[in-house]
Amino acid sequence: MSRPSAMENGYLAIVLHAHLPFVRHPENRAHLEELWLFEAITDTYLPLLDVMQGWVNDGVPFRLTMSVTPPLASMLADPLLLGRYVEHLERSIALCHEEMRRTRGAPGLHRLARLYRDRFVQAREAFLHRYDRDLLGALRDFTRHGLELIASAATHALLPLTEPYLAAARAQIRAGVEHHRRVFGLDPAGFWLPECAYSPALDALLLEEGIRYTFTDTHGILHGIPRPKHAMFAPVYTPRGLAVFARDVETSKQVWSATEGYPGDFDYREFYRDVGHDLPWEYLAPYLPWGVRADTGLKYFRITGRTEHKELYDPERALAKAREHAHNFVFNRVHQLRYLRGQMDQKPIVVAPYDAELFGHWWFEGPWFLDEVVRRVHEVDHDVRLVTPSAYLDEYPTQQVMEVSPSSWGYKGYFEVWLDGANDWIYRHLHRAAEVMESLASAFPEPSSLEERALNQAARELMLAQSSDWAFIMKTGTVVDYAVRRTREHLHRFFALAGQLAQRKVDEAYLADLEARDNVLPFVDYRAYREPSARAGAPALPVQAFRRG
Amino acid sequence: MPAMSSPSRSLSDQQDVARLIPQVPAPVGAPPLPDRYGIPRLVLMVKDPHSLFAYWELPGVGPDHPLRLAVQFAEGGEVVGQAVGALGCCHLNVPEGGRCYRAILRDGAGQTLLVSNVVYTPPGRPSGIVDAAWPCRSALGPWFDLEPGTFSSFAVATAPGGRSSP
Numbered sequence: 001m002s003r004p005s006a007m008e009n010g011y012l013a014i015v016l017h018a019h020l021p022f023v024r025h026p027e028n029r030a031h032l033e034e035l036w037l038f039e040a041i042t043d044t045y046l047p048l049l050d051v052m053q054g055w056v057n058d059g060v061p062f063r064l065t066m067s068v069t070p071p072l073a074s075m076l077a078d079p080l081l082l083g084r085y086v087e088h089l090e091r092s093i094a095l096c097h098e099e100m101r102r103t104r105g106a107p108g109l110h111r112l113a114r115l116y117r118d119r120f121v122q123a124r125e126a127f128l129h130r131y132d133r134d135l136l137g138a139l140r141d142f143t144r145h146g147l148e149l150i151a152s153a154a155t156h157a158l159l160p161l162t163e164p165y166l167a168a169a170r171a172q173i174r175a176g177v178e179h180h181r182r183v184f185g186l187d188p189a190g191f192w193l194p195e196c197a198y199s200p201a202l203d204a205l206l207l208e209e210g211i212r213y214t215f216t217d218t219h220g221i222l223h224g225i226p227r228p229k230h231a232m233f234a235p236v237y238t239p240r241g242l243a244v245f246a247r248d249v250e251t252s253k254q255v256w257s258a259t260e261g262y263p264g265d266f267d268y269r270e271f272y273r274d275v276g277h278d279l280p281w282e283y284l285a286p287y288l289p290w291g292v293r294a295d296t297g298l299k300y301f302r303i304t305g306r307t308e309h310k311e312l313y314d315p316e317r318a319l320a321k322a323r324e325h326a327h328n329f330v331f332n333r334v335h336q337l338r339y340l341r342g343q344m345d346q347k348p349i350v351v352a353p354y355d356a357e358l359f360g361h362w363w364f365e366g367p368w369f370l371d372e373v374v375r376r377v378h379e380v381d382h383d384v385r386l387v388t389p390s391a392y393l394d395e396y397p398t399q400q401v402m403e404v405s406p407s408s409w410g411y412k413g414y415f416e417v418w419l420d421g422a423n424d425w426i427y428r429h430l431h432r433a434a435e436v437m438e439s440l441a442s443a444f445p446e447p448s449s450l451e452e453r454a455l456n457q458a459a460r461e462l463m464l465a466q467s468s469d470w471a472f473i474m475k476t477g478t479v480v481d482y483a484v485r486r487t488r489e490h491l492h493r494f495f496a497l498a499g500q501l502a503q504r505k506v507d508e509a510y511l512a513d514l515e516a517r518d519n520v521l522p523f524v525d526y527r528a529y530r531e532p533s534a535r536a537g538a539p540a541l542p543v544q545a546f547r548r549g
Numbered sequence: 550m551p552a553m554s555s556p557s558r559s560l561s562d563q564q565d566v567a568r569l570i571p572q573v574p575a576p577v578g579a580p581p582l583p584d585r586y587g588i589p590r591l592v593l594m595v596k597d598p599h600s601l602f603a604y605w606e607l608p609g610v611g612p613d614h615p616l617r618l619a620v621q622f623a624e625g626g627e628v629v630g631q632a633v634g635a636l637g638c639c640h641l642n643v644p645e646g647g648r649c650y651r652a653i654l655r656d657g658a659g660q661t662l663l664v665s666n667v668v669y670t671p672p673g674r675p676s677g678i679v680d681a682a683w684p685c686r687s688a689l690g691p692w693f694d695l696e697p698g699t700f701s702s703f704a705v706a707t708a709p710g711g712r713s714s715p
Contacts, residue, residue: 161594164666199595200669219697225647225676229683231692249695343688400683406595406671413697414597414671424638428604429582431592488579 008347010233010337011387012377013245014370015065015215015353017192018045019156021469021486022071022520024081030289033482037075038088042123042297044360045076045135047367050126052142055374062146062374063386066139066356067192069152070179071467073136074520077183082133089127092120095287095296099275102283108312112300115315120297140184148388150190151180151211154521157466158418160199160406161427167441168434170205171528172463175521177209182523189390190214194468195418196247196353196409203242203404213243213389215353216407221246223405233340233348235393236402244404245389250336251352254329262325263363269313270301271362299364322365326372334383349392353409423474426465429491433462434529436498441529444501454506455526457514458497464518465490493518585636591654591663593620598646598673604638605654607662611635615657623649623667646673673697 020040025031055062068076075081096117103109131138143149153159154175162168173191180188191211193202198216206214213235221228221236221244228236232246255261276284276296288294301310302318333350340348359366377384393399410417419427437458444451465487473483493514500506591605603618610616612634619630620641628650629641643650652665675693679685 163594163668164592217697218692218695222693222695223672223675223697225672226678226680226683227676227685227693229680229685231686231689233689249692340689343686400680402680406669407697409698411698412597414595416596416600419594419596419602421640424602424604424640427592427594427602428586428606428638432586432588432590485579488582491582492579 007382008337008385009334009341009383010348010350010385011392012333012337012384013063013065013349013351013387013389013392014373015067015192015351015389016048016356016359017067017069017152017353018072018356019067019069019152019194020072020075020357021467022074022155022464022518024075024078024517024519026080026517030084032290032292032294033479034081034084035088035290035294037072037081038085039295039297040357040361041076041085041127041135042089042092042120043364044357044367046123046126047360048356048370049131049135049138049142051367051371051374052145052147054371056142056145058375060375060378061386062378063148063388063391064146064374065148065150065190065388067150067152067190068136068139068183069156069192069194070154070176070183071156071520073179073183074522076135078519086124086128089120089124091287091289092297093117093124095284095298096120098283098287099298109300112313112315113298116298136183140186143184143186146386148190148390149180149184149186149188150192151177151188152192153194154179154524155463155467156194156469157463158195158197158408158415158468158471159193159202160197160408161415161418162430162434162466163199163201165431165434165438166201166205167438167529167531168430168462168466169202170208170531171437171459172466173202173205173209173211174528175459175463175524177211178523178525179521192353196220196407197415197468198244198404198408199406200238200403203238203240207240207242211242213245213393215245215247215351216404217247217409217413218249218252219246219413220244220404220407221402223407224402225405226402228402229400230344230346230348233344233350234346234396234399235349235389236400236404238404239401243389243393243399245349245351247353247409248350250332251329251350254332255354255358262329262369263358263366264303265321265325266303266305267314267317267321268303269299269318269364270303270310271299271364273301273310274299318365319368322368323372326369326376329369329373330376330381330384333377334381337384346396349387349389351389417475418468418471420475422477423471426471426474426487429487430462430466433465433491433494433498436495437462437526437529440498440501441526444526450506450508450511451501451504452526453515454497454501454511456524457511457518458494458501459524459526459529460518460521461490461494461497461514463524464520465494490518589663591652591665593650593652593665593668595668595670596640598671599642599644601641601643601650601652601668601670602638603641603652603665605633605636605652605663605665607635607654616662617655617657618652619655620650620652623651643670646670 023033099113153172157172159169189212191214196217218232221232235243235245274295275298302313304310470483470487587608594602618633619627621627649669651667654663
């Protein structure tokens, strides 16, 4: 049931950014990092699709914006990985049956083991039969109802750190947009900048690809020049005409705050207590083909408190808490928008972007929360209306022009996470490779078929090395060896191909091997690197241009 | 040695392409990357409003050759400088956000050997410039006092005593 738009005081734009690094390893029968994908499908992507289907079934007119990065989309369309995902589900179901036997004398644990068994069985049913292994197609179908899919960079490169080699940023953007068009059959209006990382040189590159809007963190607009009239509650245009929406701080705080964030509630499931780390190895080994301990998805405890003592997870209690949090979230939006409406001459927009994988994977109850937020907005709180950025711009096409500040949504708000002593060594190599790629693109105006394949694969290897995930992992210290290895491997592969191209001696067998291993971005075109780097680092317009009167 | 503005230099023929590529065979596994590429280079990157990162390489210069790396405002005026070797990297503090900077590598006689790209640092604070056509609302003022990057996933994950998830 629709309602008149005059009722609401303002808009809420929920934006989900779905991304995983490209972790496909055909060289091994089982590879631990592929588990990242399998967990995300079970915990996040399938539950989110279920939630959206529920809205459609119940006639809830939802509006949701979502990006799916090319590495994730490539993996979700890869037969090898999808086959391995089904095997993973079968192993998980088998482990659940074993757990149901083991916990027969402990009713609380047994009930949870059965719950997980049902969950994995339902995931298998949905994946194989409801969606016929085509989760991207399912997402595409929801664009007919209220989902706005937006593009992102080719491999989640932190684009400001490609400077001064802007051709690399252009290639990341162009390949990301083209991938979106091919996969979803849609021209994206919006673009998710990896890590919300913006610099003034990027707006022209986004506009070149037909992008209408993007997002920054709060201070991208708050620290813009001139001062924004509406703080972060309305988009602005860059001097070249790109619309920029800023992340709202209150909705961020309610989720991400270490002290107040919803996901840390003591009734919610404890992410870090998994039977994969608690039970004897001999018992688990048949279900962990990686040969090492790993998460199984069977987590029996709730957060309980800031204590090592953990109590059993209670799903009903957690569901009730998720609903309570959703109502609180919407209640706060009602009051936030009511206040803002009194201060603004247009309806405010609160932009709430999150990593999609937060919902379901890190925050098990996240899909319940999201479901209830959308239903609550529709059914009860008519002061708030869900919106997509495109629809907001259609309603309010005239906005302030400003130079948006360089920024990211990372720790401390800039680029420190991806550029510090733990990872700064990578940029000398990434930049050199970008420079070589530019030169190769210019040196091969009419390549042979084999050379064109090599040039495109070189572009893939460079882009894979640029993934911000590797620098992030080096900084956080989690699986550093893997991140270092991936960075080095892709750069070595890039330079090897570049050397062969420079000598006009492409090794077809070597190339074919790389094409089979690193099969991300099937539509990449090396010609994106042809246009030389320009405008590196300088603001688009001098600050003095805004000194009026 | 002549000064060169290194990152903007473009190469167009295959001879130059070949020169840029490390002379190593296609590797097996992931050995370390070369520590130098044999090409003069000085690159400046932005980390935050008050810090930059620079890396450089000056081939053919021995370790005993005195060199000095300086960062200056793009319009002139040195803000920081330090003695360096012919190959290296460093993080540098700069005094002002919202400014354009460049780095310069000079020899002991003060001759310029390499000039970096120009970078623009984030302002790091709300602007004092107001567009007369879009006057600010004082009621929205408190939001301008927020500290950037407070609510990031990394901040939460590394916070002492931070919650268990995410």
